[in-house]
Amino acid sequence: MSLADFFSPINIEKLKPKTGFYTSHLGMKITAYETDFPVLEDASFDVAIIGVCDDRGAINNQGCALGPDYIREKLYSLNEGAYKSKIVDLGNILPGHQLSDTYIALKTVTTELIKLNILPLIIGGSQDLTYAQYLGYEDLEQKVDLLVIDSHFDMNEAEEDEAVATDAISYLNKIFLHQPNYLFNFSNLGYQTYFVSQDSLRVMDKLFFDAQRLGEISGAVHLAEPAIRNANMISFDISSIRSSDAVANGNAAPNGFYGEEACQLCRYAGYSDKLSSIGFYEFNPAYDQNGQSAMLMAQMIWCFLDGFYNRKKDFPMNPKSDYIVYKTSLQEDGHELIFVKSKKTDRWWMQVPYPSAGSKNERFHFVPCLYEDYQLAVSGEMPDLWWRTYQKLN
Numbered sequence: 001m002s003l004a005d006f007f008s009p010i011n012i013e014k015l016k017p018k019t020g021f022y023t024s025h026l027g028m029k030i031t032a033y034e035t036d037f038p039v040l041e042d043a044s045f046d047v048a049i050i051g052v053c054d055d056r057g058a059i060n061n062q063g064c065a066l067g068p069d070y071i072r073e074k075l076y077s078l079n080e081g082a083y084k085s086k087i088v089d090l091g092n093i094l095p096g097h098q099l100s101d102t103y104i105a106l107k108t109v110t111t112e113l114i115k116l117n118i119l120p121l122i123i124g125g126s127q128d129l130t131y132a133q134y135l136g137y138e139d140l141e142q143k144v145d146l147l148v149i150d151s152h153f154d155m156n157e158a159e160e161d162e163a164v165a166t167d168a169i170s171y172l173n174k175i176f177l178h179q180p181n182y183l184f185n186f187s188n189l190g191y192q193t194y195f196v197s198q199d200s201l202r203v204m205d206k207l208f209f210d211a212q213r214l215g216e217i218s219g220a221v222h223l224a225e226p227a228i229r230n231a232n233m234i235s236f237d238i239s240s241i242r243s244s245d246a247v248a249n250g251n252a253a254p255n256g257f258y259g260e261e262a263c264q265l266c267r268y269a270g271y272s273d274k275l276s277s278i279g280f281y282e283f284n285p286a287y288d289q290n291g292q293s294a295m296l297m298a299q300m301i302w303c304f305l306d307g308f309y310n311r312k313k314d315f316p317m318n319p320k321s322d323y324i325v326y327k328t329s330l331q332e333d334g335h336e337l338i339f340v341k342s343k344k345t346d347r348w349w350m351q352v353p354y355p356s357a358g359s360k361n362e363r364f365h366f367v368p369c370l371y372e373d374y375q376l377a378v379s380g381e382m383p384d385l386w387w388r389t390y391q392k393l394n
Helices: 064-075 099-115 129-135 171-177 198-206 221-229 259-271 292-308 371-378 384-393
Strands: 047-052 087-093 119-123 144-149 183-191 210-213 233-237 277-281 323-329 336-342 348-353 364-369
Touching: 047 064, 047 099, 064 087, 064 119, 064 292, 087 099, 099 119, 099 129, 099 277, 119 129, 119 292, 129 144, 129 171, 129 233, 129 277, 171 183, 183 221, 183 384, 198 210, 210 221, 221 259, 221 364, 233 259, 259 292, 277 292, 323 371, 336 364, 336 371, 348 371, 348 384, 364 384, 371 384
Parallel strands: 047 087, 047 119, 119 277, 144 183, 144 233, 183 210, 233 277
Antiparallel strands: 323 336, 336 348, 348 364
16 A cells, blocks of 8 residues: 555645745745655655544544644745755555554554655644554554643543544553553653643552653743653644644643744754654644644744754764763762763763663763753752652663
8 A cells, every 4th residue: 555545735835925935934845745745755855744634533623623724824935944844745644544543654654654665744633643643652662751832741541433443532541551551751841730630640650651741841942852852753733832822622721831932942852862753733723723722833843943953963972982881879878870972962861771681772861951960960869850760670
């Protein structure tokens, strides 16, 4: 089966502004599937845009299936950045007979694109499609670090109905319980405590997963950068943005990230060498006002692309000469902690050892961190991130 079988083409004429595209617009730079499906195997593309027009898993947000083309209309009218982009738009995955059929289509497409070293950029659709995005890693034989930007933990009990598969407020259960288990770490950015049960917080703590409350990183978005840098895949729920900046969601709330903070998070995501897929979900044009939320989504994607085309390829330690190694000992037991700093970008990592019976190929696991984590270790304290990572390696 060809990937073309999963997609419906795009009508570019409907996306053009009245004055048409300028030569600098992304609409003139992106190779879009209009009549002939693009050839992907010749290594000519870096990023593939995928629309998924399915909202059967949406909760209180039916209509988000129509979102992809509204986002495209704004994105195509933005100017290309200071780089030569190689982006392909594969069109839209239409709803399958059952929701699980849509999942299979998105899973297959995600897997094949990653194998071709093309980053899938998914515009949905409801956030339960994150589950299908995650399934795309199943055949790649690697552990996955998943990061979700959301005001909630979507861990409610799902309906026991195969046709429903899961929904936008329970898909994390499907991911956590999926067998075979290839999830190494889960991180949530921007949760709001009044939307999260204490039981869910205890589950996060028990599994040594990471969760950063909105109040911790709002106004200090750089604190979220290491968690983003550590992710293989990201799922971004537009409802994590405050309603004054992004009203186009049936679950929009007064508090959340500012629009410029959402763009900064997306640029961090694009800048990460490790990230291999990203999804933007829950945009609902029925609630939009004058296309403002669609424009914000387009700007977030633009910032992601800007980060992507400015990647520095500085994941440690290759070559070692590009890094500075710092060693420090804890006060209580004299345990030595090792930190690594990139000379290219000034980004930091902690070196966490595998247990003696652990990985045969690697002795250490590098986890992204902040300079503040190094300062904490210098003061004689164990950084919480080091400890949680070590527990997961056992």
